[in-house]
Amino acid sequence: MAAPPTVGDPPTRAGDDAMVITTSVREPERFAILYDRYFEEIYSYLSVRLGPEAAEDLAAETFLTAFRKRHTFAPERGAVRPWLYGIATNLVAGRRRTLARMLAAFRRAPSAREIEEGMEDRVTARLDAGRARGPLGMALAGLSKGDRDVLLLVALAGLTYDEVAKSLCIPYGTVSSRLNRARRKVRAALENVDPMNGDSDG
Known part of the structure; x- marks a missing residue:
């Protein structure tokens, strides 16, 4: 691939x-x-x-x-x-x-x-949820430190996979797997959130 x-x-x-x-x-x-x-x-x-x-x-x-x-x-x-x-x-x-x-x-x-x-x-x-409130903050806080660091270096700093690997001294493949896992967890946490008010449906 x-x-x-x-x-x-x-x-x-x-x-x-x-x-x-x-x-x-x-x-x-x-x-x-x-x-x-x-x-x-x-x-x-x-x-x-x-x-x-x-x-x-x-x-x-x-x-x-x-x-x-x-x-x-x-x-x-x-x-x-x-x-x-x-x-x-x-x-x-x-x-x-x-x-x-x-x-x-x-x-x-x-x-x-x-x-x-x-x-x-x-x-x-x-916390790494920053000053974000509500479900997104909860989702980020629920990630492991390694997954959260990778996600935020890509999302906030705009680093490439290769740059993240060098920043954290981890293999390139680990960056990809951590990022995929973090995205899945955050997406799942936000699945039932009403974007108008940040509340979940349940």
């Missing part, structure tokens, strides 16, 4: 990005070129996943992490853009784990019921 078509970065841009990051090991100020090229794109992706306030911090952290690890980037692995999305996606996972631990700590403190409820609201708002 033929692989789905990919668009991705133009070869010239991908090659230039790789050259910029390689050069930035010796000339750190060159890294600013990548920041200027991709910050808004990474911020937009994180904003949908976590909300604008958290996205601001994590977008900055994405580039700080990339700067610190720039000497480990291997041009033969592919373009810089998927690498940045991989870092951002890992930071999302880390943020969710931190929030979950905080929520668990509040739940263990019976005297902190009001604080717990407020924290639970914030955790819910930062």
Whole structure:
């Protein structure tokens, strides 16, 4: 079966990005070129996943992490853009784990019921369902982390299958199977939803 078509970065841009990051090991100020090229794109992706306030911090952290690890980037692995999305996606996972631990700590403190409820609201708002409400948010939250990451990298970031594979360091075939599974589950969850009000028929 033929692989789905990919668009991705133009070869010239991908090659230039790789050259910029390689050069930035010796000339750190060159890294600013990548920041200027991709910050808004990474911020937009994180904003949908976590909300604008958290996205601001994590977008900055994405580039700080990339700067610190720039000497480990291997041009033969592919373009810089998927690498940045991989870092951002890992930071999302880390943020969710931190929030979950905080929520668990509040739940263990019976005297902190009001604080717990407020924290639970914030955790819910930062799930990968983003700030989406209703059935779509529930459907996304119900996916496994791996399936959700693949679906959102394709749907929000517009990455190709090959770029997603490089971002998450998984085989190309795994991207396809995870995406198909995620789409089936989301489609099934939304099957009985009234598009006018977001409510299910049942």
